[in-house]
Amino acid sequence: MEHSKLTWQKSSFSGGGGEQCVEIAEGAGAVFLRESDDPDIITTLSRGNLGTLLRHVKAGALDHPAP
Template identity: 65%
Template structure:
């Protein structure tokens, strides 16, 4: 992606860092996701529909969540 993205950390990441996921705003129709421990590393890009389906499944309890 050549556009400047604004990355934001998961609200579940807490203040200690750790295993955090960041998502980027500013990519029309796409949702880039990366590991916050490696901000210059690779990212995965999902369609907005796929990301929405993932979040819906996560919030509904369809997917297991690790503590």
């Protein structure tokens, strides 16, 4: 899928200037994620894998350990 044809949406939690936001788009049976400050790097996930990622993030499973 040509990524320039996707409709990207920024997080409603972006605030301010929006330079460091997560953006998401959907197309061709996949979900695409990117950071607004580096839009050429795009992660492609299935809807199921996105759900798994979000569950892990919400549970803190991907947090860095405290120093």
